[in-house]
Amino acid sequence: GAVVSQHPSRVICKSGTSVKIECRSLDFQATTMFWYRQFPKQSLMLMATSNEGSKATYEQGVEKDKFLINHASLTLSTLTVTSAHPEDSSFYICSALPYATEAFFGQGTRLTVV
Amino acid sequence: KQEVTQIPAALSVPEGENLVLNCSFTDSAIYNLQWFRQDPGKGLTSLLLIQSSQREQTSGRLNASLDKSSGRSTLYIAASQPGDSATYLCAVRAGANSKLTFGKGITLSVRP
Numbered sequence A: 001g002a003v004v005s006q007h008p009s010r011v012i013c014k015s016g017t018s019v020k021i022e023c024r025s026l027d028f029q030a031t032t033m034f035w036y037r038q039f040p041k042q043s044l045m046l047m048a049t050s051n052e053g054s055k056a057t058y059e060q061g062v063e064k065d066k067f068l069i070n071h072a073s074l075t076l077s078t079l080t081v082t083s084a085h086p087e088d089s090s091f092y093i094c095s096a097l098p099y100a101t102e103a104f105f106g107q108g109t110r111l112t113v114v
Numbered sequence B: 001k002q003e004v005t006q007i008p009a010a011l012s013v014p015e016g017e018n019l020v021l022n023c024s025f026t027d028s029a030i031y032n033l034q035w036f037r038q039d040p041g042k043g044l045t046s047l048l049l050i051q052s053s054q055r056e057q058t059s060g061r062l063n064a065s066l067d068k069s070s071g072r073s074t075l076y077i078a079a080s081q082p083g084d085s086a087t088y089l090c091a092v093r094a095g096a097n098s099k100l101t102f103g104k105g106i107t108l109s110v111r112p
Helices: none
Strands: A004-007 A010-013 A019-025 A032-038 A044-051 A067-073 A076-081 A090-096 A109-113 B010-014 B019-025 B032-038 B044-051 B056-059 B062-067 B072-077 B086-093 B100-102 B106-111
Touching: A004 A090, A010 A019, A019 A032, A019 A090, A019 A109, A032 A067, A032 A076, A044 A067, A044 B100, A076 A090, B010 B019, B019 B032, B019 B086, B019 B106, B032 B062, B032 B072, B044 B056, B044 B062, B044 B072, B072 B086
Parallel strands: A010 A109, B010 B106
Antiparallel strands: A004 A019, A019 A076, A032 A044, A032 A090, A067 A076, A090 A109, B019 B072, B032 B044, B032 B086, B056 B062, B062 B072, B086 B100, B086 B106
């Protein structure tokens, strides 16, 4: 299957700082990537759809100024959590559709804001 | 709005048992359905993908079926092993390149 690489796998940051998470497609080009958030024992919730060369599409209730998404190339999308607060602590995971049908996911990033 | 349900939330079985994990969805107009495995603190591994026109898919000890009209899918695991312990997630897609809608998952524990 296709490989999606996500970094870092874990990050701890101080409240008020910003954190950038990278999602790369290693062996295919991804015009679209998806960013999800997962709380403990909960399902994955889509935050936004990242489109190469254009603005991301955010789901209702997701603050676009807080969760900045940049999809500058066909193999890289980044999610920046700005002015992080403890309530932003969560598991963030990206996904891509190399064949427009089957989704492949990154390893996820555990963000802890202290 | 599509909703995906997986019941029960957790399941514990002895090693060697055959088991079935259930998934139901409210809108039968799906493009495909995918089963994933998630280990604690890790990402998702795709197990099986079933297109809307298909009835089932098999990979090793895993078999997934799809009954689109009734909004149901099952994941069958044969001869379960402790290494199968993980959370299994079911997700449906409405169209090509569209987002996945996930269930909450079933946490499986296989006892040696």
